[in-house]
Amino acid sequence: xxxxxxxxxxxxxxxxxxxxxxxxxxxxxxxxxxxxxxxxxxxxxxxxxxxxxxxxxxxxxxxxxxxxxxxxxxxxxxxxxxxxxxxxxxxxxxxxxxxxxxxxxxxxxxxxxxxxxxxxxxxxxxxxxxxxxxxxxxxxxxxxxxxxxxxxxxxxxxxxxxxxxxxxxxxxxxxxxxxxxxxxxxxxxxxxxxxxxxxxxxxxxxxxxxxxxxxxxxxxxxxxxxxxxxxxxxxxxxxxxxxxxxxxxxxxxxxxxxxxxxxxxxxxxxxxxxxxxxxxxxxxxxxxxxxxxxxxxxxxxxxxxxxxxxxxxxxxxxxxxxxxxxxxxxxxxxxxxxxxxxxxxxxxxxxxxxxxxxxxxxxxxxxxxxxxxxxxxxxxxxxxxxxxxxxxxxxxxxxxxxxxxxxxxxxxxxxxxxxxxxxxxxxxxxxxxxxxxxxxxxxxxxxxxxxxxxxxxxxxxxxxxxxxxxxxxxxxxxxxxxxxxxxxxxxxxxxxxxxxxxxxxxxxxxxxxxxx
Amino acid sequence: xxxxxxxxxxxxxxxxxxxxxxxxxxxxxxxxxxxxxxxxxxxxxxxxxxxxxxxxxxxxxxxxxxxxxxxxxxxxxxxxxxxxxxxxxxxxxxxxxxxxxxxxxxxxxxxxxxxxxxxxxxxxxxxxxxxxxxxxxxxxxxxxxxxxxxxxxxxxxxxxxxxxxxxxxxxxxxxxxxxxxxxxxxxxxxxxxxxxxxxxxxxxxxxxx
Numbered sequence: 001x002x003x004x005x006x007x008x009x010x011x012x013x014x015x016x017x018x019x020x021x022x023x024x025x026x027x028x029x030x031x032x033x034x035x036x037x038x039x040x041x042x043x044x045x046x047x048x049x050x051x052x053x054x055x056x057x058x059x060x061x062x063x064x065x066x067x068x069x070x071x072x073x074x075x076x077x078x079x080x081x082x083x084x085x086x087x088x089x090x091x092x093x094x095x096x097x098x099x100x101x102x103x104x105x106x107x108x109x110x111x112x113x114x115x116x117x118x119x120x121x122x123x124x125x126x127x128x129x130x131x132x133x134x135x136x137x138x139x140x141x142x143x144x145x146x147x148x149x150x151x152x153x154x155x156x157x158x159x160x161x162x163x164x165x166x167x168x169x170x171x172x173x174x175x176x177x178x179x180x181x182x183x184x185x186x187x188x189x190x191x192x193x194x195x196x197x198x199x200x201x202x203x204x205x206x207x208x209x210x211x212x213x214x215x216x217x218x219x220x221x222x223x224x225x226x227x228x229x230x231x232x233x234x235x236x237x238x239x240x241x242x243x244x245x246x247x248x249x250x251x252x253x254x255x256x257x258x259x260x261x262x263x264x265x266x267x268x269x270x271x272x273x274x275x276x277x278x279x280x281x282x283x284x285x286x287x288x289x290x291x292x293x294x295x296x297x298x299x300x301x302x303x304x305x306x307x308x309x310x311x312x313x314x315x316x317x318x319x320x321x322x323x324x325x326x327x328x329x330x331x332x333x334x335x336x337x338x339x340x341x342x343x344x345x346x347x348x349x350x351x352x353x354x355x356x357x358x359x360x361x362x363x364x365x366x367x368x369x370x371x372x373x374x375x376x377x378x379x380x381x382x383x384x385x386x387x388x389x390x391x392x393x394x395x396x397x398x399x400x401x402x403x404x405x406x407x408x409x410x411x412x413x414x415x416x417x418x419x420x421x422x423x424x425x426x427x428x429x430x431x432x433x434x435x436x437x438x439x440x441x442x443x444x445x446x447x448x449x450x451x452x453x454x455x456x457x458x459x460x461x462x463x464x465x466x467x468x469x470x471x472x473x474x475x476x477x478x479x480x481x482x483x484x485x486x487x488x489x490x491x492x493x494x495x496x497x498x499x500x501x502x503x504x505x506x507x508x509x510x511x512x513x514x515x516x
Numbered sequence: 517x518x519x520x521x522x523x524x525x526x527x528x529x530x531x532x533x534x535x536x537x538x539x540x541x542x543x544x545x546x547x548x549x550x551x552x553x554x555x556x557x558x559x560x561x562x563x564x565x566x567x568x569x570x571x572x573x574x575x576x577x578x579x580x581x582x583x584x585x586x587x588x589x590x591x592x593x594x595x596x597x598x599x600x601x602x603x604x605x606x607x608x609x610x611x612x613x614x615x616x617x618x619x620x621x622x623x624x625x626x627x628x629x630x631x632x633x634x635x636x637x638x639x640x641x642x643x644x645x646x647x648x649x650x651x652x653x654x655x656x657x658x659x660x661x662x663x664x665x666x667x668x669x670x671x672x673x674x675x676x677x678x679x680x681x682x683x684x685x686x687x688x689x690x691x692x693x694x695x696x697x698x699x700x701x702x703x704x705x706x707x708x709x710x711x712x713x714x715x716x717x718x719x720x721x722x723x724x725x
Contacts, residue, residue, distance in 0.1 A: 002547065003547055004547055004548050005547055005548035005549045005550075006548045007548075374547070374549075378549060449629075452629065452630070452632075453628075453629075453630070469549070470545070470547040470549065471545040471547060471549035471551070471628075472627075472628040473628075474545045474546055474547060475545065475621075475624050475625045475627075475628035475629075476625070476628045476629050478621075478625050478635070479625055479629050479633075479635045480635075481625075481635070481636075482618070482622055482625075482635050482636025482637070483636060483637070486618060486621075488614045488617050488618065490519070490520035490521070493522050493523055493542055494542035494543065494544040494550055495520075495521075495541065495542065495543055495544065495617045496543070496544050496545070496546070497543070497617060497618055497621040498546075506520075506610075506611075506614050508611075508614050508615060508617075508618045510618055510622070510636045510637065511593055511594040511598060511600060511615065511637070512594065512595060512598060512636075512637040512638050512639050513584040513592060513593065513594065513619070513622070513634060513636070513637070513638040513639070514584060514592045514594060514595040514596075514598075514638065514639040514641075514645050515580075515581035515582075515583075515584045515585070515586065515592045515641050515642075515645075
């Protein structure tokens, strides 16, 4: 299991040759984005991107005891996501686009009425309002044996390019551009609902009044945090915008789902072989020791915003699709991992084999991270010089992870949930292009030569390797090679130095070097 | 040589009296990544009696004594007394180029490990390296080096039948005479004088004498 330059090079070349003509046009009329968008049919969409997360689920998925308690967590997650999907997508309710769930984190998009900033922004914040009310007042009482769940939300508005990945049966909506990126960035992970200045400015005064301006010291920007909203006022605003959300109907659907999927029908197990994500569902879940790896194309948001501004969106998308496909190939073909999701320009991968072998799993995750860096630096930038300012930021962590497929029939999301997944994402989000960041419990499993390439960052409490590509990793492992004879092999105009004698190789005893 | 290093070409300088070998060394890893490094090999007028010298032609590496590259890009493959150059070896040039290949690989390993320590054996820099070499011939005995150093420098000339300056009470000819002669022969009187008698060379030599 390894990365190879020639394989990667030929793959990326083939990806580029197989990509058809990409078109990027402004979305000017209503459309079913799931049907419209594809790898080559892309739209510049003005809309509000909303993220709403229930951070408690990650803890519950990691720490809950085996047996009924764990099945209850699975049941709760499933029915939560089913109902939230209905609220978002229901034509009479919010009539929005459920992009996907990343674990328990919803990504939704509002773009109707076309170019109507006020109404789009209003729907975005009203969704946050409703979901907070739903979780606190409807969902939590239905699961009294679980700790009270809370929500964390972020929203931004603006133009983003919508496209789709091309894998059959596995096609995901992807949105690229500042609002899709920023809405997620402003999430705090605590009990808060936030909006950017762009959303706030687009809101009518009646909705602006619920927000308090604060300074986000982490991002160094102004954001707006939603205060508590009296339920009668929330209802009045929903009515004003024609959003017919009925709390009682939501409660009933929740009860119906719990009855349809009782605890004794919910199964979960460890995995002996590579998980088939498509076979998973509410009655078939996996709880595994796994490493999550997030690889993000750093600088891509600014790159595509700039490209679209210069009417060059198709070139940026060509770069994205080439990188994206190569990331997926590395995970799946080079390292036998699971490509869980694409989230814009980020890939989420999971490694869980060999079963319960933490060392091997950790090593495989780091090898994958190095491979992602290698393809970006050595292949992508060679074949696509326009990508020269982009980088790959990788984060990883390892721990107990719930793996499943959730949603309603026809639109289900592969999800991984657990503290290790959250940690890996957080570690990646704090990393710059060219960095691989790992916690100490992954670092300790690496061989000594590789460990030395990672430097401890005490501010972030992670080990970081910068610009670590596969050739450097191999050479780092050769540090002890030169104490005895080595062998030089020449082939096709190049030479290799190794400890292994092969046919035609020439022995060299490394001399004691000197500088006069 | 052409079979194993096809990217190298012989050239002569415009005056036609010096010969060079120029071109790319391409080092490849197991994962298939190639690193091309532009090299120049200069042949002295007394070649093959004297060995060629290799240079980092395109300054791929930042010269430093820690990585055994001089400021003009010259590779210090070995301590001169330890040269592996064998003028009568029919494949002497191929062996030399293989040494350069291994040296370049060590450079890349040095970079990959954060330039922390030179991979593989090395002598100390300057006169200290020669001192280390001499100690190697004297089995690491610093006391012997100290007591024999005047003879090495040529400041004293012990008779072969007198007691060895090392204090063993054995006759010099049966004790350290051959080793001292080997040191003088391999390092060379001129170099010894330059390193240890030249006040600009090193303070240590001055302290010893």
